[in-house]
């Protein structure tokens with residue numbers, strides 16, 4: 001029988017082991033995990049902090065006994081693989097509880113050691129006992145116990161990526177005061193600045209002390225100091241600054257690491273050494289769209305890579321076709337999902353693009369709980385190829401993004417979104433789904449049927465005394481409006497054309513962009529040539545305020 005050894009017993013490791021078993025009932029499969037648990041849900045860890053998960057042991061989905069009895073996999077916990085002999089095809093394994101070592105032989109070796117949370121040495125106090133990182137069940141228990149044992153009330157989370165955001169949300173829901181510090185100009189770099197404003201506002205509504213564009217320089221038992229000099233009360237710190245591929249074992253064995261620092265693998269997830277595969281957070285992947293190498297720490301790619309690597313061992317055709325980075329995260333009542341390229345990524349990769357923003361309701365307005373769905377589509381110019389999308393709302397925004405992820409994978413164009421027939425019922429969505437609407441707007445933009453400007457330009461338009469017309473009804477205007485905007489409601493504009501000059505640019509907005517778009521189209525037909533819709537309208541403008 002084939003001897004299979006797997007290093008790492010969670011997302012990628014457990015998937016590789018299980019797939020090998022499904023393909024080969026006779027294989028001897030041994031999975032080494034240096035921690036005390038295998039097969040746990042990393043993604044659920046933060047929910048222990050809020051009490052949504054009461055018992056941290058529930059996070060472990062399968063234990064070694066179940067793996068042995070259900071899959072005939074030897075899952076050996078508290079055992080670290082410390083060396084690989086690629087010539088003799090053996091690994092050295094250390095029992096981390098006793099220190100005893102042994103050798104084990106393999107025919108095929110899978111590495112899925114994951115990634116290590118970064119602790120920058122430049123931050124004074126980063127190794128203090130009140131500084132935590134979150135990677136496994138031991139970590140989350142240690143953090144929670146510390147917060148309880150020392151009656152901590154104020155916690156600082158460093159890093160506004162999805163782990164930092166989930167940790168913040170769960171700490172707030174658990175009753176803690178939270179400082180969230182992000183060094184970049186906005187949190188969540190998988191979405192653009194404009195969309196990030198929406199979730200940042202939500203964070204502020206929940207009294208998160210959100211600070212962007214500043215970094216932590218020092219940590220003590222009671223205080224966190226920022227580069228700006230600000231000092232924040234903080235009894236504990238969660239460092240969610242990022243992760244680095246765990247390549248120590250691989251590199252020591254002569255396995256090549258790529259330009260991004262992840263293990264280099266080929267189209268079948270083979271390393272440069274024979275019979276050694278690597279998958280998951282530890283490897284370097286290729287972006288399907290830019291064709292550049294990158295790192296990506298997400299569960300689905302880890303599991304799929306593991307399956308494909310196992311398939312290759314058993315002679316099945318599998319090919320690493322790269323990643324697009326689809327992901328989602330809740331931010332209190334808001335949900336955020338994104339896929340493909342952001343505007344920023346397009347700029348960095350010198351890809352010419354345009355953006356269509358629509359803000360429909362997530363279900364028919366009459367239905368209880370109908371809420372705005374902020375949807376941004378990024379597409380290539382002049383090709384119209386779908387490049388990326390971001391969605392935020394209280395409903396299930398992953399649905400829209402999953403459609404776009406499929407379209408990106410299939411190299412579809414904005415025209416393909418127009419007549420894409422999706423499910424509709426008033427409680428579920430609008431008859432024309434947000435993705436259909438975005439497709440229509442995008443096609444109109446490509447056909448130059450109308451002009452739009454992003455909401456981010458409104459402030460400078462006001463400063464330049466540009467003519468901004470708010471076509472909402474007077475009561476909406478009275479409730480709040482852009483400083484210099486004049487109110488000509490959609491219901492009146494045809495009778496008030498004299499107030500709309502033809503010899504200067506005119507910028508139109510309403511609440512979501514729908515009424516203003518119709519007014520823009522009407523004015524164009526009435527001979528106005530210099531008229532612009534403000535994309536996203538008042539809702540988007542407010543996000544910039």
Ligand code: FAD
Pocket residue numbers: 007008009010011012013032033034035042043044045046079080081082112113114115134135136163246249279280281282296297298299300302
């Ligand atoms: P891991 O799952 O980290 O497993 C690696 C294992 O290998 C570790 O347990 C480690 O102890 C072990 N190991 C390392 N070296 C050795 C060795 N030499 N010997 C023995 N064992 C070793 N992804 C999503 O897609 N969606 C989410 O919502 C999401 N939320 C997350 C929330 C948190 C808090 C965290 C930490 C991660 C989250 N992720 C999420 C990321 C996702 O969990 C990872 O991308 C995925 O687990 C990677 O799988 P992996 O097998 O590469 O690494």
